[in-house]
Amino acid sequence: MTLLLGVIGSVLALLLGGFSVNLSETSALKARAQLAADAAALAAVAESGPYGEGQHERAAARFADANQARLLECLCEPGATAVQVKVAVEDVVAEARAVFDPEAVMFTGSSPDVDGLHPLLKAAVDRLIRASAGAVHVVSGLRSTAHQAELWSDAVAKYRDPEIADDWVARPGTSMHEKGLAVDLGGDLTLAARLVQELDLPLHRPLGHEPHHFELKPEP
């Protein structure tokens, strides 16, 4: 009897032992999946931030992959301030949601750059920036002629040819930025272009090779 109990006891111990190994493997997978989901969600939402490029799904996939997980789903609207992702490590699925507060990372007032802009341009840019909820920001607005001269000489030094520099930077005295008629935007430029259309803003991008450069549309 004692022997039988002993045998039962060790069978039970074996079963429990096996069970707890499985359990810890599963919880390790769960922990890995959750970590990957958290990383992917944070990376995706950061794409809506001032330094993001609006590539939510790509960022989520990259961070899931870096954590040995597969991205299954990314509920990531361009410009959204909240994202939700679902990832899998083997057959263990985890979800995470990340939110960011655009107010916390944006200027509360106008940046000095935007201040000297043509009022129509300033109004249009303000509307665009607000509608983007933090996904688009102003990189450069009004420039002094001295600043334009600096940019121009940097470009000449870089390209070693004024003709080529001309393709990238306007000569001092000729830039629309000096007149307060141009802004360079950063962040999600695809969203910026879409918002221009959706909100019917008087903006256009006259320079094909500078998708970040927006000017006031000429009067029709």
Ligand SMILES: [Zn+2]
């Ligand atoms: Zn520009």
